[in-house]
Amino acid sequence: MSHILLIIGGGIAAYKSLELIRLLTRAGHEVTPVMTESAAQFVTPLSVSALAGKKVHEALFDLTAEAEMGHIQLSRVADLVVVAPATADLMARMAQGRASDLASTLLLATDTPVLIAPAMNVRMWEHPATRRNLETLKSDGIMVVGPTEGEMACGEYGPGRLAEPAAILAAIEAALPAERPLAGRHVIVTSGPTHEPIDPVRYIANRSSGAQGSAIAAALLRLGARVTFVSGPAEAPPPEGARIVPVETAEQMRMAVEAALPADAAIFAAAVADWRVEGASGSKIKKREGALPDLRLVENPDILARIAGMAVGRPDLVVGFAAETDDVIANATAKRARKGCDWILANDVSPGTGIMGGTENAVTLITRDGSEEWPRMTKRAVAERLAQRLAEALGAGGESASGTV
Numbered sequence: 001m002s003h004i005l006l007i008i009g010g011g012i013a014a015y016k017s018l019e020l021i022r023l024l025t026r027a028g029h030e031v032t033p034v035m036t037e038s039a040a041q042f043v044t045p046l047s048v049s050a051l052a053g054k055k056v057h058e059a060l061f062d063l064t065a066e067a068e069m070g071h072i073q074l075s076r077v078a079d080l081v082v083v084a085p086a087t088a089d090l091m092a093r094m095a096q097g098r099a100s101d102l103a104s105t106l107l108l109a110t111d112t113p114v115l116i117a118p119a120m121n122v123r124m125w126e127h128p129a130t131r132r133n134l135e136t137l138k139s140d141g142i143m144v145v146g147p148t149e150g151e152m153a154c155g156e157y158g159p160g161r162l163a164e165p166a167a168i169l170a171a172i173e174a175a176l177p178a179e180r181p182l183a184g185r186h187v188i189v190t191s192g193p194t195h196e197p198i199d200p201v202r203y204i205a206n207r208s209s210g211a212q213g214s215a216i217a218a219a220l221l222r223l224g225a226r227v228t229f230v231s232g233p234a235e236a237p238p239p240e241g242a243r244i245v246p247v248e249t250a251e252q253m254r255m256a257v258e259a260a261l262p263a264d265a266a267i268f269a270a271a272v273a274d275w276r277v278e279g280a281s282g283s284k285i286k287k288r289e290g291a292l293p294d295l296r297l298v299e300n301p302d303i304l305a306r307i308a309g310m311a312v313g314r315p316d317l318v319v320g321f322a323a324e325t326d327d328v329i330a331n332a333t334a335k336r337a338r339k340g341c342d343w344i345l346a347n348d349v350s351p352g353t354g355i356m357g358g359t360e361n362a363v364t365l366i367t368r369d370g371s372e373e374w375p376r377m378t379k380r381a382v383a384e385r386l387a388q389r390l391a392e393a394l395g396a397g398g399e400s401a402s403g404t405v
Contacts (some may be wrong), residue, residue, distance in 0.1 A: 002176050003030045005078035005112070007103045008048065010038025013085040013119040013162035018043060020084060020165040021051040027169065032078065033057070036090070036103045060102040075110035079222070080175055083107070085119035085162045088130050094142070095133035111218045111239070111380055115143040115175050117168050122158030141381045145171035180224025181391040186263045187225045188315070189217045189242075190270035190303070192234030194250045198295065199281040208271035210234025212321075212361060215383035216269055217242050223387050228260040232270060250276065250300035257303055265317040265390055268304045268341075276300050308340040317393055319343045319386075325350040329364055329371060336366050343367050345386070365389070 004024055008017045017033075024031050031052045035045055045056040057074065075081070083090065083103075090103065094116075099105040107114065116137065124130060125147065138144065146163030163171070191213020196204040210231060217229045218239040229242040230253055238244045245256045250272045257266070275297040285293050308318040318341040322332035325348070332346030344366045362376035365386075374385065 002028075002079045003032065004172065005032050005034065005074070005081045005106070005110075006052075007034045007081065007083045007090075007106065008036065008039045008043070009083060009085045009087040009090045009103070009119075010036045010041060011085045011087045011119050011162075012042060014039045014042040016162055016165055017084055018047060018051055020168055021048065023165050023169045024172070025052065027173070029172075030054075032074070034074075034103055034106060036101060057102060060105055075106040075112070078110075078112050080172060081107065081110055081112050081114045082117070082168070082172060083114065084117035084168055086116035087118075088120045088124045088127075088133075091116065091118060091130065091133045091137065095136040095140075111215060112222075113141070113143065113175060115145060115171060117145050117163050117171075118147045118160075119162035120147075120160050122156050122160040125158075125160040140378055141384070143171070143175055181395060182220060182387075183224035185225050185265070185394060186228070187220050187390070188228045188230065188257055188260050188263045188266040189213055189220065190230045190253060190257060190266075190268050190272075191217070192232035192236075193271050194232045194253060194273045194300075195248050196250065196273045196276035196300070197248075197280045198277050199283065199285045201284050204273050204276065206271050206273065208232075208234070209236050210270075211236040212379045212382065213267075213269035214239050215379045216267055216386060219380070219383040219387035220390070223391055225387075228263070230256045230260065230270070232272075250303070254301045254303045254306065257307060261307075261315075262313055263315045264394055265319070266307055266315045267319040267386075267390075268307075269321050270303075271321075271323065272303060273300055302339070304341055305339040308342075317342050317390060319345065319390070322346045323349045329366070332364070333366055333371070336368075345382075346371075 008014050021031050032054055033048045033052045034057045035048065045058060049056045093100060093104045094107050097108055099108045145168055147159055148161045148163055149159045150161045151157050192210035193206045193208040213231065214236040217227045220227050221239060221241045227242040228245060229238055230245045230247060231238060232247055247253045247256050253270060253272060278296045278298045304320045320339055320341045322335045322344050324331045324346060328346050328348045332344050336344040345363045346366055347361055347363045360376055361379050361382045363374050363382060365372045365374065
């Protein structure tokens, strides 16, 4: 049974959501309904609740709902988020990343795949703003079903009619994973920066937000993997469903990764500090005019190389990341050979790309046999592609033997 979070937008086509819920529940899917304020003008929450067999979520600041299941959690427990109907206004808010009500907040907070079924007047559908928003959503990885062409409630004729519930059901079932190819597999994912203390109040760190690592772990979980998520102090929230191991320093991360073994694969997405201060001060170093503190830097453990070079108990697939500012492919290719890992994902983080700490990534996947450049896309889309690649490699008996992309 799959869990569908159904967001009902406020258009005349909202009445078709009742039939969609009936078809979904008949097909064995669990439906959690969310309605926008305007949707309640076209179909009653009581009708929706009765068909779904669940409470309808309507208000962002419903204290009862927050006590039972916070809106962030609500956005992440589903296998698929479906917006039907997706009005022009709701699509615009999605494209702009606005969070002005419960529906748009859920859509912004989710790391679950999203499918929308647009429905609106033909002139609204054909307006340049709507076309731009549609392309933005598609580039963000949002799936779309419909609209169809026909007579509108307003009397006009053309594209903009909500796809029929049976067609939306078919699109939903096509979007859901037919299988969980990583079921039974254990994957370790490292994420975030590390903080290497100078004294109790200062540390060496970097600009990593941890967003890419969290997205990778979430994508692996959706494919059925058991994930151990070893993360430094990141801004991005950890993925729901993973075993979370919080760490601060590179040495703590090394110990946590080794303790999590054995694993089928290990993905090192963390931006581990290369150096730490030898003999960090136990008390705050005082500033003295004309005198600089004597800080001796020593190398941190190379976690990627250590795991990739294990003679016994090495994961079948070891994946590293190479954040580079110059000669990206050459440097990343050399790093893959030097570290002994199977794959390296190289990304250009030079000033001006906006990638370091941003919402997008542009990577090149490098293996023994060559490289494959991926287009710039959201970090979630990068994670989905990497997780699928990993599932294919492990299904083929382990990439480390073949080196193929």
